[in-house]
Amino acid sequence: MMDDATYAEPLLGWYAQNARDLPWRRETGPGAAWSVLVSEIMLQQTPVARVLPAHAQWLARWPTPAALAASPPGEAIRHWGRLGYPRRALRLHEAACLITARHGGQVPDSVASLRELPGVGSYTAAAVASFAFGQRHAVLDTNVRRVLARLVGGAAGPVSTGVSVSEVKLAESLLPDAPDVAARWSVAVMELGALVCTAATAPSCGSCPLAGQCVWLTTGRPAGTVQGRRTQRYDGTDRQCRGRLLAVLRDTSQPVARADFDVVWSSPVQLARALDGLVSDGLVDPLPDGRYALPGTAP
Ligand code: SF4
Numbered sequence: 521m522m523d524d525a526t527y528a529e530p531l532l533g534w535y536a537q538n539a540r541d542l543p544w545r546r547e548t549g550p551g552a553a554w555s556v557l558v559s560e561i562m563l564q565q566t567p568v569a570r571v572l573p574a575h576a577q578w579l580a581r582w583p584t585p586a587a588l589a590a591s592p593p594g595e596a597i598r599h600w601g602r603l604g605y606p607r608r609a610l611r612l613h614e615a616a617c618l619i620t621a622r623h624g625g626q627v628p629d630s631v632a633s634l635r636e637l638p639g640v641g642s643y644t645a646a647a648v649a650s651f652a653f654g655q656r657h658a659v660l661d662t663n664v665r666r667v668l669a670r671l672v673g674g675a676a677g678p679v680s681t682g683v684s685v686s687e688v689k690l691a692e693s694l695l696p697d698a699p700d701v702a703a704r705w706s707v708a709v710m711e712l713g714a715l716v717c718t719a720a721t722a723p724s725c726g727s728c729p730l731a732g733q734c735v736w737l738t739t740g741r742p743a744g745t746v747q748g749r750r751t752q753r754y755d756g757t758d759r760q761c762r763g764r765l766l767a768v769l770r771d772t773s774q775p776v777a778r779a780d781f782d783v784v785w786s787s788p789v790q791l792a793r794a795l796d797g798l799v800s801d802g803l804v805d806p807l808p809d810g811r812y813a814l815p816g817t818a819p
Contacts, residue, residue: 527671527730528696528705534729535708538715542568543575545651545707553627553652554585560644560651561612566603568714574603586625588616594814597803598770606766607801610815611639629653643683647706656702658691663713664706668694670717674735676744677719761785761794762803769804775811775818 539545544552544559558578562571581599582588588596593613600609615637619627627648628634634645646657665678668690678687695702712730717723725737736742754760764784768776785791795812798804805815 526733527694528701530729531708531712532701532704535704535711539708539711540568540715543572553629553648554583555579556652557615557627557640557644557648558612560647561608561615561639562603564608564644565605570603574601582616584625585616585619585627588613589620592814592816593802594769594805594817597766597814598817601770602763602767604763606803608639610802614638615640627652629655631655631657650703650706654700654703656695656697656699657706658688658695659706659710660687660691661710661713662719663717664691664709666719667709667713667717670723670736671730671734674739674742676736676742679744758790758794758797761787761790762798765791765794765798766803769812769814773817775807775809775813777811781812 542559544555546552547555555575559571559575562575562578566574578599582591591613593610596609596613597606600606603609618637619625623633628637629649629652631645631649634640634648635642640648643659643661646659647661649655650657650659660683665683665687668687669675669678672690672694680687694705696705712728715724716728717725725731725734725741728734728737731737765781768780768784781791781795782788785794795804799806802815805813805818807813807818
């Protein structure tokens with residue numbers, strides 16, 4: 521295996537020339553950490569192109585964790601819009617409340633404290649500590665795992681669904697020593713995976729700054745069993761039904777009657793199941809008069 525400097529120089533040079541100008545990358549420090557945290561939660565299950573406008577609108581409305589904490593959780597769900605997986609909005613609201621109550625309104629800078637925030641797992645904690653605070657952590661998302669599997673492991677992609685201990689050790693061993701350089705390295709590997717070493721069967725190796733060192737390329741790009749994300753059916757699923765019901769609630773500031781849901785979904789059994797799920801997930805409040813509202817928004 522090559523040492524980290526062998527990879528770092530060409531990769532950081534490539535990143536300086538080719539990185540996308542994403543708003544959450546423009547600043548660092550405590551003030552920017554909220555922007556980074558919001559972006560990371562949104563990006564967990566939603567592509568960059570859809571996150572960009574939502575992230576801008578979110579920060580315009582709630583420029584600080586304290587601002588979000590002062591709003592009812594239902595407003596967070598309303599403004600989550602169509603990003604999907606709206607429990608993330610609820611978790612982000614809970615995180616904002618905890619940051620406000622326990623950390624004086626500043627996103628904490630330690631991985632341990634970040635991990636205590638709702639909705640923040642090991643990847644997101646490392647990403648925020650690294651990207652917002654310039655710390656030295658292995659940041660292993662799907663893109664990074666794929667790049668390292670090809671570059672160092674000589675495989676077509678990660679062989680396990682979850683992050684393995686050996687992947688963490690490998691990622692840590694490649695981090696440059698200086699924290700600020702390590703933080704740039706982490707985001708650069710991620711960017712390479714997003715733009716060049718893509719999930720497609722034919723990554724753009726011709727424009728890769730690491731082509732000369734890549735084990736997978738130099739061994740003829742052997743085929744392998746790659747754990748890819750399965751495309752999930754959406755039409756007709758409970759998930760689609762839940763999205764339609766939440767859209768009804770998002771589009772009005774008033775509570776809605778059960779009958780208002782009937783016009784957006786034709787199967788009563790599936791509708792009832794989806795509505796029950798939304799209530800038990802805390803995304804919808806059932807009111808004493810039989811109507812429904814986004815949590816904390818009923819007059
Ligand atoms: S040479 Fe190709 S496979 Fe190897 S890291 Fe670069 S893009 Fe990925």
